[in-house]
Amino acid sequence: xxxxxxxxxxxxxxxxxxxxxxxxxxxxxxxxxxxxxxxxxxxxxxxxxxxxxxxxxxxxxxxxxxxxxxxxxxxxxxxxxxxxxxxxxxxxxxxxxxxxxxxxxxxxxxxxxxxxxxxxxxxxxxxxxxxxxxxxxxxxxxxxxxxxxxxxxxxxxxxxxxxxxxxxxxxxxxxxxxxxxxxxxxxxxxxxxxxxxxxxxxxxxxxxxxxxxxxxxxxxxxxxxxxxxxxxxxxxxxxxxxxxxxxxxxxxxxxx
Numbered sequence: 157x158x159x160x161x162x163x164x165x166x167x168x169x170x171x172x173x174x175x176x177x178x179x180x181x182x183x184x185x186x187x188x189x190x191x192x193x194x195x196x197x198x199x200x201x202x203x204x205x206x207x208x209x210x211x212x213x214x215x216x217x218x219x220x221x222x223x224x225x226x227x228x229x230x231x232x233x234x235x236x237x238x239x240x241x242x243x244x245x246x247x248x249x250x251x252x253x254x255x256x257x258x259x260x261x262x263x264x265x266x267x268x269x270x271x272x273x274x275x276x277x278x279x280x281x282x283x284x285x286x287x288x289x290x291x292x293x294x295x296x297x298x299x300x301x302x303x304x305x306x307x308x309x310x311x312x313x314x315x316x317x318x319x320x321x322x323x324x325x326x327x328x329x330x331x332x333x334x335x336x337x338x339x340x341x342x343x344x345x346x347x348x349x350x351x352x353x354x355x356x357x358x359x360x361x362x363x364x365x366x367x368x369x370x371x372x373x374x375x376x377x378x379x380x381x382x383x384x385x386x387x388x389x390x391x392x393x394x395x396x397x398x399x400x401x402x403x404x405x406x407x408x409x410x411x412x
């Protein structure tokens with residue numbers, strides 16, 4: 157821009173110095189030297205001058221940039237501080253979550269352990285109760301079996317025979333004196349009484365020979381006693397008796 161201004165001003169000066177026909181000869185005629193001197197005065201700047209002006213302009217722009225640099229540095233440092241605070245806050249939150257997870261995991265483990273111990277105690281209590289009930293039931297069975305053994309010792313076969321003989325006497329005494337019965341009627345009545353006594357004896361023996369007792373929903377097997385096995389005959393086995401009868405009643409072989 158400076159070079160153009162200088163060239164324009166030089167051209168204007170040359171235009172002012174143009175020759176007019178009505179002027180004097182001395183004033184209107186110019187030599188080449190004068191023209192050259194005028195052109196020399198408006199000569200363009202050299203490259204060194206351009207470099208100097210450019211360096212001055214660059215220094216001005218650098219000074220302006222330097223004046224803007226502290227503001228940018230302040231903004232970047234503030235942004236770094238904010239990002240650092242956000243990262244620290246996130247790290248603290250993650251740490252708190254990990255601590256809460258560990259605490260919750262420990263609480264769940266303790267709760268499961270407590271539940272297992274509670275179930276174990278309940279199972280042990282139920283087993284102990286069942287064992288105690290079984291022991292009491294076995295004691296009752298043993299006492300009942302001992303009582304049955306004593307009854308067997310106290311009631312031998314002779315007792316039933318005497319009972320048969322004595323049962324007929326009160327009946328004959330209880331009959332009215334003024335009523336008379338025929339011998340056949342007395343015989344039938346005596347036979348009926350004996351049959352009833354026999355049935356009662358069988359029933360009592362069957363009860364004494366029982367090997368199982370029904371106690372509510374439970375069927376209990378009784379242990380056989382040596383006294384009972386000595387005083388009472390063994391129970392008849394149907395399969396053995398059938399085999400025995402088959403062999404005893406078989407056809408005789410034809411022998412030569």
